[in-house]
Amino acid sequence: xxxxxxRFPPTRLAALERLSRFVPxxxxxxxxxxxxxxxxxxxxxxxxxxxxLRTRLLTERDVLDAVxxxxxxxxxxxxxxxxxxxxxxxxxxxxxxxxxxxxxxxLKGQIDAVQTQSGLRAAWEAACTGxxxxxxxxxxxxxxxxxxxxxxxxxMWFASIWIFTLRLPWELGADxxxxxxxxxxxxxxxxxxxWVAGIxxxxxxxxxxxxNISKFTEGRFAPKWQLAGEAPAxxxxxxxxxxxxxxVAPPRPNLTTGLLLHDDDLSPGYVLxxxxxxxATAVVTTRKGLSPLSIAPKVEAFAQAASEDTVTRFTDxxxxxxxPAPTAPALARWAAEQGIEQILTPYxxxxxxxxxxxxxxxxxxxxxxxxxxxxxxxxxxPHATHGFFRFKDQIQxxxxxxxxxxxxx
Numbered sequence: 001x002x003x004x005x006x007r008f009p010p011t012r013l014a015a016l017e018r019l020s021r022f023v024p025x026x027x028x029x030x031x032x033x034x035x036x037x038x039x040x041x042x043x044x045x046x047x048x049x050x051x052x053l054r055t056r057l058l059t060e061r062d063v064l065d066a067v068x069x070x071x072x073x074x075x076x077x078x079x080x081x082x083x084x085x086x087x088x089x090x091x092x093x094x095x096x097x098x099x100x101x102x103x104x105x106x107l108k109g110q111i112d113a114v115q116t117q118s119g120l121r122a123a124w125e126a127a128c129t130g131x132x133x134x135x136x137x138x139x140x141x142x143x144x145x146x147x148x149x150x151x152x153x154x155x156m157w158f159a160s161i162w163i164f165t166l167r168l169p170w171e172l173g174a175d176x177x178x179x180x181x182x183x184x185x186x187x188x189x190x191x192x193x194x195w196v197a198g199i200x201x202x203x204x205x206x207x208x209x210x211x212n213i214s215k216f217t218e219g220r221f222a223p224k225w226q227l228a229g230e231a232p233a234x235x236x237x238x239x240x241x242x243x244x245x246x247x248v249a250p251p252r253p254n255l256t257t258g259l260l261l262h263d264d265d266l267s268p269g270y271v272l273x274x275x276x277x278x279x280a281t282a283v284v285t286t287r288k289g290l291s292p293l294s295i296a297p298k299v300e301a302f303a304q305a306a307s308e309d310t311v312t313r314f315t316d317x318x319x320x321x322x323x324p325a326p327t328a329p330a331l332a333r334w335a336a337e338q339g340i341e342q343i344l345t346p347y348x349x350x351x352x353x354x355x356x357x358x359x360x361x362x363x364x365x366x367x368x369x370x371x372x373x374x375x376x377x378x379x380x381x382p383h384a385t386h387g388f389f390r391f392k393d394q395i396q397x398x399x400x401x402x403x404x405x406x407x408x409x
Contacts, residue, residue: 004148004298007041008051008182010305012267012313015052019066022047026067027075034078035216037151040143046151047079050183053086055306056265056346060087061376061402073399080399081392082152084380088391089187091245091381093350098240100350103190107171111292114172127166128176136213136221137161148182148298153216159196160208164228170197178290182302186290186351198233201387205231245381251276251344251370258282258340258367259318260331262353263303265346266310271372272317280338281318283307284326289352326352328359328366335367347373376402 008014026047033045052058060083067076093099114121126132130141140158144150150158155177162173174193178184191200198205207230214222251257251274259278261268263285272278285303288295311321320338324330335343348354348371361369379401383394 011309012057015058026079027071031078037154054183091384093187110169157208164231199236207231255342260345280320286352332366342368347371
């Protein structure tokens, strides 16, 4: 846990410092070196900002503003697209939330199978502990468990080997990532694994190849004859029909208001600038809700420490601070004790925080919930209707709209 927290200090200041170091390299350097995985503490070709974006200690706008302040949109095209991949995945899942529910249901079934099938359990444990016969796979598994991070290209190789070489259920692999990644995100993680498996884009899979691994690890690994030679797409339930991006109810100015601060968005300035001063704030983290199994302590510790950094930065605007259990009854009790009629909160995308807020909103005597969604998300998410390449056509328009908005944090 200490090692991961040292690599990724959970503060906005540390995030801004990392962003500042990366910005000079976000153009052609990134385009040339982004696919190279040279091992732990040698990921100089990528930004390693994802844990901060996951909690929004840094926002997408923070990153895009900084990068485009130094580079032209064409020079930084590859990095800008990578930022928008995260936005695309979130928008896609917001309009198809049942996919997250399908995943959770299937995962429970696979965990039950692990308990009853000794061969599956042995293979799953070997994969999770880095004790397979494939050296590169073992190295990536161990790096993830130790550091809470894995290079994006290695995530694709790892998922492909998990599914097509080791023939393990993809849901168990997605769960392994969510239990250990500091940046583990329901949208990016679930949909990324579905893409490798040939479910997200039906019939299109990702096959890890020895030549590709050898090239982009600069010869560190070359798993000859060990990898699957083909990647047949997996079967899955049909994708649910697309829904509109959920509407949000605006806050009511005449109600006594509290703030719910959660670990999907730890830059609440835009919420506090909505004109309502909370009399109290509840701070929750829900990383334990990412899996039915135990979450790595560093994952929860990172989210909690990042939350405390936010409390410190905004303490004079939050009123009385409380840290109730992340359950609907506990939050309802907190609201009642504080005399809160309305809870204001940053919008929570599909995942444990959204589930928590939904349960709280459904309580018959609970407070009114007003989620505030960022203009950036409201502008981008509705375009995630099909594949990324259709979404990509909107990036320049979205960047233009972003620059026309007032800066918010």
